[in-house]
Amino acid sequence: MSVGDDTVGDGTRAVRAGLPEPVKYEPTLPGPVFAAHFHLPGEPTGPYTYGRDQNPTWTHLERAIGELEAPGESVETVAFASGMAAVSAVLFSQLKAGDAVVLPDDGYQALPLVRERLEAYGIEVRTAPTGGDAQLSVLDGARLLWIETPSNPGLDVCDVRRLAEAAHAAGALVAVDNTLATPLGQRPLELGADFSVASDTKGMTGHGDILLGHVTCRDTQLAAGVRRWRKVVGAIPGPMEAWLAHRSLATLQLRIERQCANALALAEALGGREEVSGLRYPGLAGDPSHKTASLQMRRFGSVVSFVLPDRGHAERFLGGLRLVDDATSFGAVRSSAERRGRWGGDAVPEGFIRFSAGAEDADDLVADVLRALDEAGR
Ligand SMILES: *Cc1c(COP(=O)(O)O)cnc(C)c1O
Numbered sequence: 001m002s003v004g005d006d007t008v009g010d011g012t013r014a015v016r017a018g019l020p021e022p023v024k025y026e027p028t029l030p031g032p033v034f035a036a037h038f039h040l041p042g043e044p045t046g047p048y049t050y051g052r053d054q055n056p057t058w059t060h061l062e063r064a065i066g067e068l069e070a071p072g073e074s075v076e077t078v079a080f081a082s083g084m085a086a087v088s089a090v091l092f093s094q095l096k097a098g099d100a101v102v103l104p105d106d107g108y109q110a111l112p113l114v115r116e117r118l119e120a121y122g123i124e125v126r127t128a129p130t131g132g133d134a135q136l137s138v139l140d141g142a143r144l145l146w147i148e149t150p151s152n153p154g155l156d157v158c159d160v161r162r163l164a165e166a167a168h169a170a171g172a173l174v175a176v177d178n179t180l181a182t183p184l185g186q187r188p189l190e191l192g193a194d195f196s197v198a199s200d201t202k203g204m205t206g207h208g209d210i211l212l213g214h215v216t217c218r219d220t221q222l223a224a225g226v227r228r229w230r231k232v233v234g235a236i237p238g239p240m241e242a243w244l245a246h247r248s249l250a251t252l253q254l255r256i257e258r259q260c261a262n263a264l265a266l267a268e269a270l271g272g273r274e275e276v277s278g279l280r281y282p283g284l285a286g287d288p289s290h291k292t293a294s295l296q297m298r299r300f301g302s303v304v305s306f307v308l309p310d311r312g313h314a315e316r317f318l319g320g321l322r323l324v325d326d327a328t329s330f331g332a333v334r335s336s337a338e339r340r341g342r343w344g345g346d347a348v349p350e351g352f353i354r355f356s357a358g359a360e361d362a363d364d365l366v367a368d369v370l371r372a373l374d375e376a377g378r
Helices: 010-016 056-069 083-094 111-120 131-138 160-169 220-233 239-249 252-271 290-296 311-320 362-377
Strands: 076-080 100-104 124-128 144-148 173-177 195-199 213-217 277-280 303-307 336-339 352-356
Touching: 010 056, 010 252, 056 076, 056 213, 056 239, 076 083, 076 220, 083 111, 083 144, 083 173, 083 195, 083 213, 083 220, 100 111, 100 131, 111 124, 124 131, 131 160, 144 160, 160 173, 160 290, 213 220, 252 277, 252 303, 252 362, 311 336, 311 352, 311 362
Parallel strands: 100 124, 100 144, 144 173, 173 195
Antiparallel strands: 076 213, 195 213, 277 303, 303 352, 336 352
């Protein structure tokens, strides 16, 4: 039994993920290595030469993430300074002028900015909604299919296996943005993706205090392209952030388990409120995504979305919460919520709330939300 294989549980794997062989008098998780360059006499061979190419703190973190993404398999992970650095690394290392790429039209809010850049470089960008596996209809001749499931912030789900099979049959590579689910919620490579991509700023590190991202692939050639891109643009994680992320992974299972349970409790409580419409949580039995989500997800995530009657109602609700920060982002141990429409960009109603369930006690969290709803309705 090894924590790298699939015979142990997620909690056991998380606490030991990526740890090196024990060395007497050394810490279990070696501290961050701060180095712009490494002592390197003679022939400049690796593994550690210059700080933009490799760093031992990244190596440990990348191994840990790889063990979580694909237990027992040999995969390569490349860590980045942010989720967007990871997203851009896949798109810009794999696509060239004349290629076509399929993006979701309801994905992360920076994707339209990415689209502008891709088009400026002569890449054809096609979009379709996540729900109903609609991206299938625009795959013909594409070089890359980009999937985001569950989508942020609408929480629609698509069938990754089905889309990946169709994309591969059409000669396209497949990347899944797995930010919302984390590898404990969903393992994109097992579902057929070539790239599992995530912003580790969210649930993966879970404390709302660092930005980070990663790409994991099985294919060493694809990984090499992504790694070369990191070297070229220099979108490298700081050693301190990488070390903090690795430390945070030890509690990943504890955090995700609690946050998913809290999200479900909250969704169930919201389902009984008449001022709430458009409630979405893939873990709710009645959710339009539940059937597909159940086939590919192991946990349903910490994000719940719903709509209050109007902007004023939503703002009163957010202002009345005591245990929940009015803040963007999601996946942290402290619950947060925001009126998504305040940013523009997402096609959501004015009263749309994206709620990220933290690790509070479920009873306290639900009580705070119900009280704030009562007050906002008065
Ligand atoms: C936040 C997010 C990103 C971008 O991540 P950063 O770490 O903020 O750069 C990409 N995809 C999804 C789905 C996200 O939620």
